[in-house]
Amino acid sequence: xxxxxxxxxxxxxxxxxxxxxxxxxxxxxxxxxxxxxxxxxxxxxxxxxxxxxxxxxxxxxxxxxxxxxxxxxxxxxxxxxxxxxxxxxxxxxxxxxxxxxxxxxxxxxxxxxxxxxxxxxxxxxxxxxxxxxxxxxxxxxxxxxxxxxxxxxxxxxxxxxxxxxxxxxxxxxxxxxxxxxxxxxxxxxxxxxxxxxxxxxxxxxxxxx
Amino acid sequence: xxxxxxxxxxxxxxxxxxxxxxxxxxxxxxxxxxxxxxxxxxxxxxxxxxxxxxxxxxxxxxxxxxxxxxxxxxxxxxxxxxxxxxxxxxxxxxxxxxxxxxxxxxxxxxxxxxxxxxxxxxxxxxxxxxxxxxxxxxxxxxxxxxxxxxxxxxxxxxxxxxxxxxxxxxxxxxxxxxxxxxxxxxxxxxxxxxxxxxxxxxxxxxxxx
Numbered sequence: 001x002x003x004x005x006x007x008x009x010x011x012x013x014x015x016x017x018x019x020x021x022x023x024x025x026x027x028x029x030x031x032x033x034x035x036x037x038x039x040x041x042x043x044x045x046x047x048x049x050x051x052x053x054x055x056x057x058x059x060x061x062x063x064x065x066x067x068x069x070x071x072x073x074x075x076x077x078x079x080x081x082x083x084x085x086x087x088x089x090x091x092x093x094x095x096x097x098x099x100x101x102x103x104x105x106x107x108x109x110x111x112x113x114x115x116x117x118x119x120x121x122x123x124x125x126x127x128x129x130x131x132x133x134x135x136x137x138x139x140x141x142x143x144x145x146x147x148x149x150x151x152x153x154x155x156x157x158x159x160x161x162x163x164x165x166x167x168x169x170x171x172x173x174x175x176x177x178x179x180x181x182x183x184x185x186x187x188x189x190x191x192x193x194x195x196x197x198x199x200x201x202x203x204x205x206x207x208x209x
Numbered sequence: 210x211x212x213x214x215x216x217x218x219x220x221x222x223x224x225x226x227x228x229x230x231x232x233x234x235x236x237x238x239x240x241x242x243x244x245x246x247x248x249x250x251x252x253x254x255x256x257x258x259x260x261x262x263x264x265x266x267x268x269x270x271x272x273x274x275x276x277x278x279x280x281x282x283x284x285x286x287x288x289x290x291x292x293x294x295x296x297x298x299x300x301x302x303x304x305x306x307x308x309x310x311x312x313x314x315x316x317x318x319x320x321x322x323x324x325x326x327x328x329x330x331x332x333x334x335x336x337x338x339x340x341x342x343x344x345x346x347x348x349x350x351x352x353x354x355x356x357x358x359x360x361x362x363x364x365x366x367x368x369x370x371x372x373x374x375x376x377x378x379x380x381x382x383x384x385x386x387x388x389x390x391x392x393x394x395x396x397x398x399x400x401x402x403x404x405x406x407x408x409x410x411x412x413x414x415x416x417x418x
Contacts, residue, residue, distance in 0.1 A: 030333040032241045113332045120329030122390035123322045124239040133391040166387075166395055167402035171376075174383020178375075181331035182342040186375055193376035200410070 019067045075099040084150030095172045228276045284308040293359030304381045
């Protein structure tokens with residue numbers, strides 16, 4: 001899979017082509033309207049190529065959830081700075097969908113919307129639930145590492161890095177849920193409150209964010 | 210509409226019967242599998258009664274979103290104490306779905322799951338988005354009132370009650386999203402972090418929660 005053209009540009013291989021077609025089809029039709037035919041329609045591949053690679057619609061969508069997770073991790077790697085304060089900022093920026101992709105990349109709202117629409121399938125569908133449990137654990141582990149590094153360096157004052165990471169991830173996903181399900185776009189206001197929380201509850205006293 | 214038997218017991222009228230059938234059908238089939246026939250199957254009403262009251266499936270579901278909002282407000286009224294600290298606790302308890310209903314009432318997880326599954330429709334469907342924008346505004350207004358009362362009485366120290374209310378609502382919905390889309394049930398841990406936030410960022414120094 002290419003490291004350079006996630007969700008846009010020329011697909012590096014058939015798997016990436018299928019993932020990009022899945023994203024386009026989800027944007028056009030939403031989860032309730034998705035079908036293998038409609039995913040195939042967004043690509044230059046035939047329907048039988050899809051059946052050759054996947055067991056069915058949900059199998060493709062579950063693979064797409066893993067693809068989104070890699071996409072997030074790639075965005076985070078590009079934005080991260082190596083110091084824990086910068087890495088925390090990068091984590092927040094990328095989690096709020098604000099990672100600026102190259103021209104032609106889906107906008108942040110499109111990425112977050114698709115992510116949350118699939119996440120909502122986890123409410124009823126055990127396979128999605130299992131996939132999002134793993135995805136959440138990976139995000140929390142990633143953020144816990146950043147916080148532990150910062151505590152070790154004395155730039156963060158946090159008693160329980162794992163609990164703080166869980167809470168931050170939940171809050172960020174709550175902000176994204178508000179942003180993608182309301183017409184009044186509350187993200188800027190919510191992001192300011194989140195940053196205030198980070199300054200008062202995470203950072204050591206003389207550290208700026 | 211009865212004030213006593215929300216989402217369970219004997220429906221007070223046809224509208225309530227339709228709402229209760231909608232809830233059952235959503236629990237059984239999820240949004241993608243919902244149809245008027247399947248809603249009718251959960252009631253003693255005929256399909257034509259549904260068409261007499263509603264324009265179609267989405268019209269019933271939008272009405273159900275308003276019903277859930279009334280259900281929340283009823284739960285909050287029952288739990289609220291009249292003092293701002295108790296009211297804040299009641300708001301958090303009810304928002305996390307922990308309002309204990311009478312026997313036969315759907316469990317908290319079932320209520321939250323249905324709420325979030327419908328909320329996810331707002332990502333793609335403008336009518337749902339408009340409905341959830343109003344619902345969110347009502348929740349935030351309600352919580353802002355509680356915080357302003359607490360600030361007035363000197364039990365809360367908050368500079369911007371509306372921003373704090375927005376942030377708390379987003380965080381609570383993020384906690385509910387984690388709880389309903391993961392298998393590892395992180396609510397207890399997240400709720401403790403939320404209560405710590407309220408103690409350090411909302412309550413005046415000598416006030417307990």
